[in-house]
Amino acid sequence: MADGLAASLSGVTVAWPDRAPIGPVDLTVTAGEIVALVGASGAGKSTILRLLADLERPHDGAVVRQIIPGGTGFVFQSPTLMPWADAVANVALPLELTGVARAQAYARAAEALAAVGLGDRLTARPFQLSGGMAMRVSLARALVTRPDLLLLDEPFAALDSITRRGLVEDLHRLWSNTRPAIVFVTHDVEEAVYLAQRVVVLEAATGRPGAAIPTPGPIPRPPHWRADPSYRQTVEAVAEALAAAMVPAA
Numbered sequence: 001m002a003d004g005l006a007a008s009l010s011g012v013t014v015a016w017p018d019r020a021p022i023g024p025v026d027l028t029v030t031a032g033e034i035v036a037l038v039g040a041s042g043a044g045k046s047t048i049l050r051l052l053a054d055l056e057r058p059h060d061g062a063v064v065r066q067i068i069p070g071g072t073g074f075v076f077q078s079p080t081l082m083p084w085a086d087a088v089a090n091v092a093l094p095l096e097l098t099g100v101a102r103a104q105a106y107a108r109a110a111e112a113l114a115a116v117g118l119g120d121r122l123t124a125r126p127f128q129l130s131g132g133m134a135m136r137v138s139l140a141r142a143l144v145t146r147p148d149l150l151l152l153d154e155p156f157a158a159l160d161s162i163t164r165r166g167l168v169e170d171l172h173r174l175w176s177n178t179r180p181a182i183v184f185v186t187h188d189v190e191e192a193v194y195l196a197q198r199v200v201v202l203e204a205a206t207g208r209p210g211a212a213i214p215t216p217g218p219i220p221r222p223p224h225w226r227a228d229p230s231y232r233q234t235v236e237a238v239a240e241a242l243a244a245a246m247v248p249a250a
């Protein structure tokens with residue numbers, strides 16, 4: 001995708017009956033950048049992803065999306081695969097829904113599964129896959145349409161730490177190929193700093209983006225980068241900003 005804007009929220013508010021409104025939220029995501037959103041439970045992280053995906057309407061403010069139709073991929077915490085269908089059929093679904101012929105959709109799905117290291121599991125059904133493999137299928141399904149914007153809502157939260165680390169490396173490698181903009185929600189500060197180029201901390205009470213902390217170093221990360229002092233310092237800076245953002249509004 002060309003340099004420029006991927007999506008932005010300007011002065012966006014969302015209001016529901018039994019809670020204070022979320023916002024006003026200002027957030028700009030540049031084409032090809034990786035942003036992590038962290039914040040207290042209930043701050044509004046998933047709501048911001050849904051706004052960016054056009055799955056939620058703002059009550060006020062503007063959402064701008066420089067994305068071609070179908071150019072957004074969404075990955076949820078649970079892989080949400082069709083249990084009766086094999087891996088290749090699950091990944092081909094978004095293409096078939098947009099009218100791509102089955103043979104072509106399956107060929108592209110097979111490529112996407114190979115890209116996430118599951119080229120030999122095309123006919124496996126979800127119950128035959130580990131949690132990490134099922135999440136890889138879910139990632140392949142989000143990437144098969146070659147999205148310009150990839151939205152991930154705590155995708156690795158249910159997985160063990162070694163599997164999570166492997167998936168973050170996979171995500172970096174996949175990002176290097178086509179460079180979609182990525183917005184990644186996580187509760188894990190270390191994961192946020194390792195994964196993203198910029199970590200945005202949401203205020204607990206309003207969901208407004210507060211501190212935006214750039215992370216140092218290249219992506220994919222070099223070997224042993226977690227031992228690098230600049231990584232450790234950035235983790236501390238984000239953790240402090242997150243603690244400050246937890247303080248309820250007066």
Ligand SMILES: Nc1ncnc2c1ncn2[C@@H]1O[C@H](COP(=O)(O)OP(=O)(O)OP(=O)(O)O)[C@@H](O)[C@H]1O
Nearest residue numbers: 016017019022039040041042043044045046047048
């Ligand atoms: N459709 C809805 N109707 C009413 N309230 C909602 C709706 N969707 C979200 N909310 C409320 O808005 C707030 C923000 O929800 P959201 O899921 O965006 O938070 P979050 O930061 O992603 O939380 P978590 O980290 O727990 O997943 C919560 O208080 C939630 O209960």
